Structure formats: C-alpha cells, structure tokens
Amino acid sequence: MSAGLKISEMFLSIQGEGKRAGSLSFFIRTNHCNLRCKFSSGNLCDTPYTSWFPDNKDNLGIIPISEIVKAYSVNPPPNVVITGGEPGMYGEKLIDLCNELRKVNPGIHITLETNGTYPGKYLESFDLISISPKLASSVPIDTSHRESHERQRINPDALKQINSLHRLGLVDVQWKFVYTGVSDVGEIKQIQILSGFRNSDVYLMPEGITGNELELKRMETAETAIRHGWNYTDRLHIMIWGNKRGV
Template sequence: MEKYKVVEIFESINGEGRKAGQLAIFVRFQKCNLNCSYCDTRWANSEDSPYISMSADEIYKRILESGITNVTLTGGEPLLQNNIVELLEKLAENQDLKVEIETNGSVNLEKFSRIKNPPSFTMDYKLPSSLMEERMDLENFKYLTEKDTVKFVSGSMEDLEKARYIIEKYSLIGKCGVYISPVFDKIELSEIVEFMKKYKLNGVNFQLQIHKVIWDPESKGV
C-alpha cells in the first residue's frame, strides 16, 4: 500500500478561502517543486523535511477520529505525492467529507478533476513578486469549476495588475471563486482595496490570513 510523506496533521480553523473561519483538519505533505519568495512553509518543502510515513487508511482514520468534516490537503505541494489519487478516491467515498486541496498552480489538474466526487481546488496563480510565475500551468484554468478557487497572493501594484489581467483573460468571475490576499508585510492592505474599487472588481474577494492574526505568523500546527 502506498505511503504518504506527512509533516503534520492538525485541527484548526480555515485561515482563508471560502471556508475561512470554519473548523478544518489539515494534512500537510512534504515537498514542493516551487520556491516562492514569500513562502511561509519552507520547513516542509524539501526532501529533507521530517515527515511521518502514513497510508491512505491511516490518514483517513485520523480524519474520521477528528470529527471534523472540512478536510484541507496542503503542503508543500500535495499533488506531488506518489499516488495521491488513491487517497483522494478514498476520501471521496465519504460523502460527509468536504475535501479541499491547496495547490500551487504548477501541477496539471486534469487527472485529479476526473476523480468521481473530486475535491475542490484552491489554486494559486503565482504573481511576479513570487519569482515563480513562469512555472504556472495555464491549462489548469480549463478544469476549474464553481466549487474551485483561484488565489492571487499580491505583494505589489505590479502583482495586482497581473492578477486583474489573468482574471479578465480567463473569465474567472462566475467560473470559480476569486480571492486576492496580501504578501504579509509587503503591501498596504488599503492599496488592494483601492485597486479593487478603481477597477470595479465585482465578484473578487479580498482576504486576510486569519490564522496569522490569531497566532504568530511563524507558528506551526495552526
């Protein structure tokens, strides 16, 4: 049976996105294929990051024991895990679970979107200040549905302009959820709001990472 490299499993609230403020159980996997300038989980991203080896059954059992129905698979980049489809299919069997995958936008989503009862995707589009924009898989916009979300983490006016361009080019409003959030301590929050007002970005959500307000921004397991 395939094993997964899990760096932590914890219960908290969703800090961002459509279920912000709701309880969730988080499964964080090891390893990422990107190296964003503002990354706040580098401790989980390398091949050397400590992890626990867990099977799909073990992860599923831990989720059920939590009594929490919102499940967030995160990383790192969870879609890099060997045979992650097996775990997704296991979770999909339980209609009570609401499974979300946080993915970085560089991994093609086609095969994952074809799973019966697929998870919802919260997909980043990496903007210029991330230094990873050239790694984005633009085909992914074809596979997003109304239950999915695109997130733009913005640290500059250049980032905001690029986010607006992508939103319009791929007609994201109405297709999926659209969120803009700040790079922590890199841009004035009011700048984002004023930008949204200037361009009448109806249907776009401005969000803060709630967990970084409640706890220290460097805290793990929250």
C-alpha cells in the first residue's frame, strides 16, 4: 500500500452540493491544489486553506492511508467524499485509498470532487466523479497566479476521459459549474462541446461563500439552469453552518 496523503481535514457531515445533497458522508479533504481561484466578487475558493494557504497550521499534514481508513472506521457512514484542494494530484494513491475503504465497507459509495485537470487510471476507482471545471470567471487576474491558473484550468484529456468513463457505464458523473453571471453560459457550452456531456448531467451552483451571497445569486442561477436545460444545486452546508471548516 502506498504512503500517505497530505490531508487538510476529515469529518462527518452531509453532502451539501449536487445530486447527492443531504446524504450523510465522511469527508476526506486533501491538501494542496494546482489552481488558485479568485472570483470577480473578490472571493477566493471556499477552502483557501488547501490552495492559497496550504501551510495553514490547522491542516493535518501527511496521514498514512491506514490512519485515514481508521478514522472512517470509527463510525462508518455509507458515503465517502474525497475532496480538496485537488485530490487528483495524488493519482495512484487514491486507488489504494478506495480499495482500503471498500475493505471496511464493501457497499460504500465513494465520490471524487475534482477540478478535472488530472487524467489517469485512478478515476475508475470512484462511484461518482463530481467534476467542477473552472471557468474564466475563476482566474485570479490581479495576482501572480494568473498565468498558471489560466494554463491549467481546462485539461481536455481529463475531461474527455471522465465523459468516456461515464458513457461506458464505469462511473456516474455530475458536471458542477460555479455560476457568477450570464457570461459563464457560453463557456459552459464550449466545454460541453469539447467533452460531450449531457445537459442532464450539468449542475449550476451560485458563487458565494456566505448565506447572503448565495441568496443574492440563487434566483438568477436557478432561472439560468432552467433556461438551458440544466440542473440547479445549492450549497446546503453553507446555508446551515456558514463557511467554516469541518462541515
């Protein structure tokens, strides 16, 4: 079994987004991300301690896979969500992690939350790939990370692989896009042409890291989703607990 992963936090909560919203889940949040999202609102991503500030003192550090599985085993729910940061950075190690988790609970449902920039065999280890390609609205235009973010945010090979795995029936998918305004629609459709996913697999989610911010964008986001034949998703964990760690 491979060595450990850099982990930010692990916790039990409900899934707040997408088609499995509300489901009791054990979250494994990896540390570090290849992207640095910053939206026109001024908001960074909702977990900046895994991307902008990965050296945050509250991050757990390198945790052996055996210890991650042990933490899950204490009170194992039927769902695990491997999120980040960007878990895809850990590639083959995720295969080992999923295999060990399934030894504890063979019926477990494992979701990968990813920005879709890392192709690889590891993608076949999951039941659901929740892919959130980062649109132009996420580019940190006033920072030193702008060029790197822009260069990496769309990986056609990874996007096509994920769609192919879905078409073959090997994984379930949801394409989850952070909506900031009408200018996002054209780019979402361009990514759809590139990748080949269906309208029924798209979830539009309002950009915001507070309840008030989500409230301001909720209606426009929902109406845009309806207009284009997409699904809408909210962010239940923020609505319930606010934007904090461990939820």
